[in-house]
Each structure stands twice: as C-alpha cells, then as structure tokens.
Amino acid sequence: MSVAARRGGQFVRRLAHRLGGSPETGSAIWETIQLARHQDRPYPLDYISRLFPDFEELHGDRLYGDDPAIVAGIGRGADGPMVVIGHQKGRDTAERTYRNFGMPGPEGYRKAMRVMALAEKMDLPVITLIDTPGAFPGSGAEERGQGGAIARSMQTMLRLRVPSIAVVIGEGSSGGALALGVTDRVMMLENSTYSVISPEGGAAILWRDAAKAKDAATAFQPTAANCYRWGIADVVVPEPAGGAHRDHDEAARLLGGYISRAMRELQALSPADRRRQRRDRYRRIGAYREVAVADPTAMASGVDPASTANGAGPAA
Amino acid sequence: MSVAARRGGQFVRRLAHRLGGSPETGSAIWETIQLARHQDRPYPLDYISRLFPDFEELHGDRLYGDDPAIVAGIGRGADGPMVVIGHQKGRDTAERTYRNFGMPGPEGYRKAMRVMALAEKMDLPVITLIDTPGAFPGSGAEERGQGGAIARSMQTMLRLRVPSIAVVIGEGSSGGALALGVTDRVMMLENSTYSVISPEGGAAILWRDAAKAKDAATAFQPTAANCYRWGIADVVVPEPAGGAHRDHDEAARLLGGYISRAMRELQALSPADRRRQRRDRYRRIGAYREVAVADPTAMASGVDPASTANGAGPAA
Amino acid sequence: MSKRPITVSVDRLLRKRDAPAPRKLPADERSCPKCQTHWTSDEMRRNMRVCASCGHHFPAGARERLDQLSGGAPWVELWPELRASDPLQFVDLEPYPDRVEKAEAAGSNEALVVAEIPIGGHDCIAAIMDFSFLGGSMGSVVGEKLARACDRCVERNLPLVVITASGGARMQEGVIALMQMAKTVVAFDLMYDAELPVIVVLVHPTTGGVWASFASLGDVTYAEPGALIAFSGPRVIEQTTREKLPPEFGRAETQLANGQVDDVVDRRELPARIGKVLGILDRPSGMDPAPAVTMARAGAERAANAARTLPDLSRRVVSKVLRSDEKGGR
Amino acid sequence: MSKRPITVSVDRLLRKRDAPAPRKLPADERSCPKCQTHWTSDEMRRNMRVCASCGHHFPAGARERLDQLSGGAPWVELWPELRASDPLQFVDLEPYPDRVEKAEAAGSNEALVVAEIPIGGHDCIAAIMDFSFLGGSMGSVVGEKLARACDRCVERNLPLVVITASGGARMQEGVIALMQMAKTVVAFDLMYDAELPVIVVLVHPTTGGVWASFASLGDVTYAEPGALIAFSGPRVIEQTTREKLPPEFGRAETQLANGQVDDVVDRRELPARIGKVLGILDRPSGMDPAPAVTMARAGAERAANAARTLPDLSRRVVSKVLRSDEKGGR
Numbered sequence A, B: 001m002s003v004a005a006r007r008g009g010q011f012v013r014r015l016a017h018r019l020g021g022s023p024e025t026g027s028a029i030w031e032t033i034q035l036a037r038h039q040d041r042p043y044p045l046d047y048i049s050r051l052f053p054d055f056e057e058l059h060g061d062r063l064y065g066d067d068p069a070i071v072a073g074i075g076r077g078a079d080g081p082m083v084v085i086g087h088q089k090g091r092d093t094a095e096r097t098y099r100n101f102g103m104p105g106p107e108g109y110r111k112a113m114r115v116m117a118l119a120e121k122m123d124l125p126v127i128t129l130i131d132t133p134g135a136f137p138g139s140g141a142e143e144r145g146q147g148g149a150i151a152r153s154m155q156t157m158l159r160l161r162v163p164s165i166a167v168v169i170g171e172g173s174s175g176g177a178l179a180l181g182v183t184d185r186v187m188m189l190e191n192s193t194y195s196v197i198s199p200e201g202g203a204a205i206l207w208r209d210a211a212k213a214k215d216a217a218t219a220f221q222p223t224a225a226n227c228y229r230w231g232i233a234d235v236v237v238p239e240p241a242g243g244a245h246r247d248h249d250e251a252a253r254l255l256g257g258y259i260s261r262a263m264r265e266l267q268a269l270s271p272a273d274r275r276r277q278r279r280d281r282y283r284r285i286g287a288y289r290e291v292a293v294a295d296p297t298a299m300a301s302g303v304d305p306a307s308t309a310n311g312a313g314p315a316a
Numbered sequence C, D: 001m002s003k004r005p006i007t008v009s010v011d012r013l014l015r016k017r018d019a020p021a022p023r024k025l026p027a028d029e030r031s032c033p034k035c036q037t038h039w040t041s042d043e044m045r046r047n048m049r050v051c052a053s054c055g056h057h058f059p060a061g062a063r064e065r066l067d068q069l070s071g072g073a074p075w076v077e078l079w080p081e082l083r084a085s086d087p088l089q090f091v092d093l094e095p096y097p098d099r100v101e102k103a104e105a106a107g108s109n110e111a112l113v114v115a116e117i118p119i120g121g122h123d124c125i126a127a128i129m130d131f132s133f134l135g136g137s138m139g140s141v142v143g144e145k146l147a148r149a150c151d152r153c154v155e156r157n158l159p160l161v162v163i164t165a166s167g168g169a170r171m172q173e174g175v176i177a178l179m180q181m182a183k184t185v186v187a188f189d190l191m192y193d194a195e196l197p198v199i200v201v202l203v204h205p206t207t208g209g210v211w212a213s214f215a216s217l218g219d220v221t222y223a224e225p226g227a228l229i230a231f232s233g234p235r236v237i238e239q240t241t242r243e244k245l246p247p248e249f250g251r252a253e254t255q256l257a258n259g260q261v262d263d264v265v266d267r268r269e270l271p272a273r274i275g276k277v278l279g280i281l282d283r284p285s286g287m288d289p290a291p292a293v294t295m296a297r298a299g300a301e302r303a304a305n306a307a308r309t310l311p312d313l314s315r316r317v318v319s320k321v322l323r324s325d326e327k328g329g330r
C-alpha cells in the first residue's frame, strides 16, 4: 500500500468519523478553528508558489487602489494557465498589518473582479483560495461601497463562462469569504471552517460577550465535515497528518490533485451548462418548513389556497 | 410650403454654403464657438424635459460618488423607453459650480457606464448629449483613474448590444467629450463644435498663449460642417433660426425628429450588425500617407517589401 | 417537500387573536424621537408612519407597506406557508425555535413578505422585509421566498420591487444563512436574463449580508431618509478601528453622496416614484421575448424544481421544528 | 491607398546619412539628472539607458527598445510606409508638415513603430511609441498602425506588447486625432474577441488621449519607474485648480498605489517580465479557436478592408503633403 493511498485511507476514515453519528463536540470544533487559523498554515501565496511555477501577481482595481488583503494573478501549473485569487493574511506582524489580517476592502473585491474579467477574456479557469475573518469593517470601506463590492463579486462569479473552483483553505467567515466563493465547485480543506460570522463576532452579537467565542463556534458547527453534510462544500480535501501547517509541500500536492480532477470534470461541460449548474447549486441551498395554510375565504374567492389576501377580504 | 419645410430648406442651404467652396473663415468659426457655448443654449436637461415627459434621473457610480457634471437616467418619449446621458454645464454661477462647468471626473463616466449596463439589461437604446470643455483636470480625478474611466467608457459603448446615438449639442472638447461619443450614429447640432481640445487649451499649448484661442479655433475648424465633411459626424441637425438658444422647444423638436429617424434605422439592424458597423466606423477614421519603401536587401532575404529589418541584416 | 396536516397557519391564528393586528400595535402610538410631537396610531398610519412635523421615518411593517404601495388596492401574499426551520439546532441565549415562535407570535410569519400587487397601476411582485421579525435577518425562508419571487416575475413577465430592512444574515442558521446571499444573487440574475426591472428601496437599517447581496443589485435603488445602509454597522467599526464615526455615517443621504443609491425618497412619495419608474420601463406587451428571456424562463422553472428535490436536510428540520410547534400547542 | 513612386523611404535615407543612427546620438552622452553620474553613450546603451548608479530611466527610442525587448534577436518593422498627412492644413507657430519633416529628419518615421518580434522566445507584435517624434503624439498614423498591429495579431494568433510614451492626441490633426482614441479602443476590442493577450508598458510620460484610450486597456499593465501617467498633466491641473501638486503626482509608483497599474518594472527587467507573462498566457497551438476568435478574425479582415476603402480625405491629404515632400527635395 502506497503512502499516498494509506494517507487517503486515513483521511476517508477521519472524514467518515466526523460525518457519522453524533455531531462534533465543541472542543473538536474549537480545535479545528485553531488549526484553520494556525499561523504556520499555508496561505494562498504558499500554495501558489508550489502549484504554479510561473505566477505573475497583478495589482490594483483600476478604480481606486490596490488591496494587499487579496492577492490575484495569473499562473501556469500542471493544468495550464489559470487565474488565482485569494485572501492573504500575512504571517508576521508587519505583513499582517500590511495585509490588514486578510480583511479586504472594496478595492480587494474589485481587483478580484478585474482579474476575473481577464480570465473571461483569455478563457482561463478561476481558482479562489478563501481565508478571511471577514471583510474589513472601516468607514472608508463603507464609503466606497463594501456591500456592493461583495455583491457584485458574487454576481461576476455567477456569470463567468470559464470554470471556477473555490477552496476554503483556512477560515471562511461572512460575506467577505463568500464574495470569492460563488463557483462551480466548492472545496474545503479538512481543517478549514466556513461560517456566517467569526466565532468572536457571533459571540459578541448573540451572546453579547466576545469571550463566548467557543460557545458560538460550537453552535455554528463551521467544520468542513458539516459543510459537506449540508451541501455547502462539494469536496473535503485531506490535509497532511496533523494539519496543513505541518507540511506545506504535501498540503499543496494534495490540493493540486483535487483541483486537477475537478477541473477536468468542469472542462467537460459547456459554459452554459456550468453556469446553469452553478446557479442551481446556490438556488438549492436552504432549510425551511412548509406549513399548510388554510384560508377558506381566500379559497372561496378563487385565490390560490397557498396565498393569503390582504385587508380587502373579510378574513383580515 | 410648411414652416418646417421652409426651415428645413433654409438649413440645407446654410449647410451647403458651409460645406461648399472655401473653408469657413476664422470669424465664422469663432462665432459658431460662441453659439455653441451660449449660456442660454439648451443643455441636456432642457432637451430631456421636452423629449421625455417621463424621466427619472439616476445617481451615483456605485463605487465612489455621484458626479453632477454628468446627468443620466431613464426616460420614456415618443420612441419608447431610452437611457439618456449627457454633460450638464449649469446655467447660473451656483449651478455651474455645482456641475463643475460640465467637466466630469471618473465618477461621471462610471455613472454613465453603470447606466449603460442598465440599458443593456433592459434592452434600451442609449442617447448621449455631449457638451463639455473636457474632462476635469484635478488631482483627485487623476488618482481615481480619469484616463481609465474615459477609455472604459468608450469600450463599454463600443460593446453595447443596444442602439446608440451621440449628439454633440454644444461644445465637444477632448477625450472628455469622446468618452460619451462612441455610438452607432454621431449627430452634431448646426452650431455645435467637436474638437481635440478647447480653443483656449490648444492656444496655450501650441501658441503658448491662451489668448490666441481664436487662432486655435481657426486652425482646428471644429464646426459641424467640417466634422460632417470629415466623416466624424454622420448628421448635422438644424437649429432654429439664430441658434438653439432662441427657441428651446423648437430645438428639441428638431432634434427629436432626427433621433426618431435614426433610431428606426438602427433598430432594423441586429445587435451584431450594429456592433460591427460601429467598429468599422471608428476603424476607418484617419488621414495618412503611404510612401513607397524600397528595401532591396529585405526583398532579397524574402521579407515583405513593406517591411524593414533591424540590425540583423546588412542593410541596417 | 411534504406539507404537514396543519390546517390553520400560525399568523392566521394570531391575526384572529389580536385583530386587527398588525395594523395597530400599542407601540404605534408614540412621540417622535426627533421632534417629540405626539401622534396617535391612526395619525401615524395615515401619514405612512412618517412624522408630519419633522419627516422622521418610523419603522413600518411589511403588510402595512404593501397597503401603502398599492394605495389600498388588494394584494395577494405569496408563499406564507414557508417558515423558518432550525438546521443547526441552534441555541444561543435561547433556542432559535423559541425566537422564531416569539417573532411569529408578534404577527409576522417571516422577515420577508412577498406579494403580487399593483403599484401605480402596474402589476408587479413586491418583496418586503420586516425588521420586526428577528431584525429582518436573512435565513433560508427569506432566500427561498426571494428566489420564488423572481421565478414568478420571470414566469409572468412582471417587475420586482424590493424593500429591504435587515441586520444581515440570520446567524442562527449558520453558514446556510450565509449562502442565502449567493441564492439571492442567483435570483436577481434570472431577472437580468429576463430583462425585467428590479427596484430596490433601502430602509432603516439595511446592513450586513443583505446590503452585500441583492440589496446592492437593483436596477434603480432608492433609500428612505435617514436609513442606515452599511455592510458593517457603526458599532462594529468603532470597536474594530477605534474610529469615532459621525452621526451621518452610512445614512441614506451620505450613501447618495457616495454614489451608492439613486435618490433618497420620502416614504410618502415612494408609491408614485416606483410607479413612475415602472411606467418608464414598461414594455409593450406581445413583444417576442428575447432569447435571454426564454432562457431565464427555463432557468426559473428548473431552479424551482431543483429546490423542491433537495434535502433530507430540510426534511430533518421540518420534523424537528414542527415538534416544537406541537409543543407550543398548535 | 495609392503608393507614390518613391523608392527610398525617408528614414532609410536618414539612416544611411548618420549611420549607425539612431543607435548613437550625440545627446546620448550625458550626465544623470538625478545623481550627476556621467555616462558614455555606449555605457548608456548597454544599460538600456538606465543610470547604473541611481536607476534613473532616460528616454529610449522605439527601435532601441525593440532591440532591448528582443535581446538583439532580429525583428521586422511593419508598415513604415505610413506617414503623417495634414488633413487640416494646420499652422500654429509653424506649419504641421514642417514639424513632421523635422521629426522625420531626426530619425523616426512616426510616433509609433510596429514590429514583429520575439520576446523571451515568444513571437509577438510590438507597438512602441517614440516620445521624440512630436512628443509621441497620437495622430492618424499611430491609430492606423496600432489598428493594423491588432489585425495582424488576430490573423497570426499573436500577443500584442505595447510601450506608450505620449503627450496625447496630435492637435495638428484636430478632431481626427481625437478619434484615434476610439480607433485604438476598437483595435483592442478585436484582441478581446480573439482572446489574445495585450501587455501595456507605460513609460515617461504617458498622458492625455493615449492614457485615456488604449494605454488604459491592457490585460497586464506595467509602468517604468518614475513615469508620469496622467490624463491631465500637472501644469494644467495646477493652472486650473490652483492646487500645488507633490512631485510624486501621477508617477508610476503613485499610480501603482492608486490601483492603476500592475507593477512598476525596471526597464532592465522588462524583457524577462514580459516574456514570463507571455509564457503564462501562451496557448497550446492546434486548439480550435473559440467562436469569438473566428469572429475577431473576420472583424480584423473587414476592418482592414474598410480602412482601405476610405477617404477622399486622405487622398486630398496625400497629394498635399507629398508636395511638401517634393519641396524638401526628396
């Protein structure tokens, strides 16, 4: 049995364990969050340098500025030329400050859109690597349309003719993460997380106490296994034993394999089919009840029984 | 003979006079420039209020701000719903200041592009009304990409699937004017001007003396008749006797008729045909010589005789 | 998705109980926080919950807004049977189902009400958010209702009018709520293909994931005076960056200057303004639909089918939350 | 367009006269304006006209740049036969034809030189502006050459590399020069349809109508250190707004911070960087062209034909300016 196969086998067992039976414990979830945020964990530029021997980073949104919290560029690897975009956090204090801890402003998302337009022109697949505590909360970012930038980034991704893959490589929190996540395939690294908000943010709002982050994490259950179960992630990508931070080369190699395979599947589809499936993928996500609504008055007046009429009828 | 026909006849004679024989004199050109800039001359909102009983002005580029030097919106007139965009100068001092004398910044062009995207979605024709001394020369405008905004506005117009008509209603100076001028049809009002730069700007650069504006105007020959002769304008639109400022209603009525007619012609074409013709229209503009270049060495080595080789060959 | 044999909906029952709720709540009778003028609930209602003295805009419920928009003409609510479920079995300071129950008890069935309605003589679909329902937060029901609203627009060739009021994604539905952002963008994309207009009105407050998804993507975008419009709220920004924000931060008037909205429109003028825009963009009927439109129709149908074939996920949830309904004695 | 029976081109004659011009002009030998180091013209040439002490970038001619880009490999100039004409019979402080004549006498044939050239082992079309020819101003010849360059790229499936240096539109050609802005955008649009890369390098200075047209529309955009990149130059801005601009206004480094360029690249690294990008974007040959590509090919052909069928305008001009040539004794 090869090392790779053995590792693969271990991964399948790990994933099955996480998927099976009882939900993950709060401690297990909290541990995953620590791994997802580990400062030695590979960041986009770590994967890029390994998967794309030739890579040219591109800068600027052509509108206002360049946002170092997002890296974007063109690279050529095993699967040919691609556009790669990712949240870059920074490893030491100086770089973290420079990169604003991976929290983009509108310029970051607009740079991403600008480079997606290049992908569209040149018919290059788009890979996004997601790793952010969220979009930056700052007054300048708001003045320059943070909300619209995120919305339009999703819209741009949704309309791409080229194949696209998003990989959550660390923490994927809030709309700031999803802005780069509307793709044909969504992958999550084994120890990555995807959540509506960071545990600290959720704790501050729901528990009114940021220190309750662990409680929030337990409640959000943002692990890859759960996201896979919910249909948010299509694929869980194994990490080297102990986590991606232990072996960047191996982490990149594993991810590269998953990207190659998915890319081959996607390239077999027409642009129109990809777009259709992409739409359907997101259209489908949701959990709701349907309760029966009886409305004799409405029915009597010939209105769809699944509807209620306003003040005009005697029922109001 | 109806009044309109008589007026039409007068106009044809005026135009023929201007087109025929010797070039217009400097004084005649200078007079036209004064008319084009007359403070009582109708501005876009004057035409809009007359041609589009229902008009809703839209604001903002969704990126950074709203530029009052450009008005843009959706209107419904005799030819159905349309998108209208124009440079708005302002009539009194307060409005002139507010509208920055019709000199847009990048936000103005980006608002125009945003509204063109709406036209594209809703399949609405685009009308632009050009009247500007040029794009605003300011450091903020430069920081936010004035050049790119103008370039991309042209690119956006060039790619439109919907029909488009540009009308130079006053002074059309420099790239700031052309940014709204890349359309299926270009019309110029009888007393409007279209020029590479304002006479004052040209005088300052070429004569090194802004007071030489009249000399510059004489040299640039920016009148509608000349632009028509050069193929820059497809149509010259007559103005009421004495100029459009004498009778806004009549000026709007005349322009409306020309727009309706052109729109019917354009709507008979497919989007692909319109785009093709639009491209060809601009591809064709230019005046150059071709001199014969004999290069016996190059010919001997089998190179295209219309080419010259660099240092590699003995000819260098 | 299976329908449970419950014959009377929660909000119907509630309406009977507190009739004529939600038209008249005790909270309606109050003095203006800006100018202290006192208004009776009837005066408030007649002035569309705008202070007649100073123009302050009070919150308004979704159904009341529908009455305002239609000018009293009848409208028909669509899909009131869609209700929140609890996919994460989420508990913060209290369980999510309890929060939902309380919110439903206050008279709304969800944070978004969709209706077929005439505005200024133009038939359209309106999707109106209700901040009073869990802070107008966007969970699966909001996403699904908005998606169906767009499907319906495409099927019937109708424009969409959206009024937003939201604190953002509904955290109690976790990452599933986050994904509703993408789902609403998909929904608006069908409107794009179908060449149908989308008018968005941002009311106080429109923040978080709603502002960062469909609320930003209207063809024409208005805001009510004083509405806070932001991705991150002022408190979060002040805590993170230690900036001191001015009171006008993120307000409708500021966002107009920022180029983010087309105009700030007084609520009392909204029906007329929306009607005017619908009139301008109205298409001659009987026109051949463009190929994109045909595509969008197929897309809407397929999308609706796709949603119906989904999830053991929602099934699981259906049973779970209905149990809590039963517990509540309904 | 008719070719006149002139058998030797102006620049050929000039090259013979001052051989090996334009390689070695007396002006090349000079001291660095930034650090005062003195360089011989040979040192300058070997260091690509970059000061080896302080990195100051001196101006470089178009043909020298082609040699730099190709690393000395042969390149073939295209359409040197296109020359400026005088459609407006323009006279400012001196007649336009006299200005052109002087500029031609200094060794260039126009403000844009187009060549087929290998860069880093990748065949491409290069379009290089020459500021020394009437301030690199864009007239009809620049527009036409750039349009033909794009046509050629589409015909041969080649990428385009553009180096810009320009004061803007050539005023002496009036509104016809202005229209070259649109013409170059059309040209780049064919490259878009053909899915062919466009790399733009902005060198000092790139201003006015060039920055406001094709120079802003590269897929990848570099700038040389210290290059001024602006629509309006600092002097015009200071005069109009009475602002006092800092020395870094509009400089490459500032424009990188402004998000307007992808990187500031030292001239000595340009050939390698361009070669790298061309390598990344190189497509496997033998691929079926996408429908857009086929369309672009047809477009390029049609556009070229359209241009050839034009203008009594240019005919008029041809005779006019050739007369001035004859007057000059050539």
Ligand SMILES: [Zn+2]
Pocket: C032, C033, C034, C035, C036, C037, C051, C052, C053, C054, C055, C056
């Ligand atoms: Zn009040």
Ligand SMILES: [Zn+2]
Pocket: D032, D033, D034, D035, D036, D037, D051, D052, D053, D054, D055, D056
């Ligand atoms: Zn030096």
